[in-house]
Amino acid sequence: MPLLMLKDLPRYECLLEASREFPELDPSATEVFLNLLRTGDEAFRVVEAHLAQHDITQGGFSVLMALWGQCQRAGRELPLSPAGLADRTGVTRATMTGLVDTLERDGLVRRAPDPTDRRMMTVQLTSRGERKLLKILPAHFRQMAWLMEPLSEPERKTLVRLLTKVLGRAGETEGRPAPATALAATIGAR
Amino acid sequence: MPLLMLKDLPRYECLLEASREFPELDPSATEVFLNLLRTGDEAFRVVEAHLAQHDITQGGFSVLMALWGQCQRAGRELPLSPAGLADRTGVTRATMTGLVDTLERDGLVRRAPDPTDRRMMTVQLTSRGERKLLKILPAHFRQMAWLMEPLSEPERKTLVRLLTKVLGRAGETEGRPAPATALAATIGAR
């Protein structure tokens, strides 16, 4: 998530001071938020850099993983539709078209028309794609393990628990704070 | 961070099972990693959606914040160079050129040549930019507070502490796991 976030996170005292000017500013909440985005971004960059060594992007890697997970689960060679891939990876279908284009160009994936529904396509991992994935995965796993090494096992459990709380809140569509303007509120009500 | 990550995080048992096939896979580390990226992404999307209501992107917002923070700290109207902005926001200078282009087009920021060094430019918040920022900030702060509401004050401290540990590890350039191929290792050694 190449997200533009302040690189040097503000110290807590600064947040505290700013909260005097802005009563809406919750210093501890802001601190957590900034740390969360910053850390997520940095972790992302670490694996992104590794994947780049194999000439593959995070997006492409996710598609390969989704396809491969599908294989593993259902015997063998079960292809997926672009729409299914988009849902699983949390990206729009238009974006998935581009990703599959790139992967197909590189020979890691194959497109074929669905025999039963002529609107649909199927996307399938090629053997080249599977080989590439198997070459990447060990180091990828090592990287994640290395990244989390500073955390003890109980700390990991705690971290997951707290993150899950935030994730649950982020997923709520109801009860969000007011979107600031009456116009936005009207439009935003979908 | 529009990052393509699996939307439905794998259950722990699946990770455990996969670790039998891949000894490098550390289930708890992987679980933390996936949760971190997913939660960071979701939190990012929440504020991004809010900023979009004000016709501004996360990138543009970060630039305005950096400029405004500069104002606050140093009396008044202290401009910053594009390079300084790039450093503060963790983006390349080429990217900053584009961001400032957009902000200048929208009249939120003004470029002027530096009088002492003709290579340099200065970027300054316009009054329109400052007004816009002040209009956005209250709801922005409310949003962060709302997002973190499920966490108690001690939980927030804990979360920040654990995230900081991971962030520190991610920042280490030494001792990363082997990049899988000798070629990559040679190149990666910069």
Place this chain on the structure above:
DNA sequence: CAATTCTCGTTAGCTGCCTAACTATTCGCC
């Protein structure tokens, strides 16, 4: 059955982000 409606995949056009190369200017050093 015909007409509407829905779904799937793609295209077009925008933004943000990157790297690499380029220009202009300043700095360091002999």
Place this chain on the structure above:
DNA sequence: GGCGAATAGTTAGGCAGCTAACGAGAATTG
């Protein structure tokens, strides 16, 4: 003082993400 090295900003080209609009095909429904 003049020449090479370093630095500031931009440009060019690429990828990934988005929305909106489209055409082809399937499903629903009168």
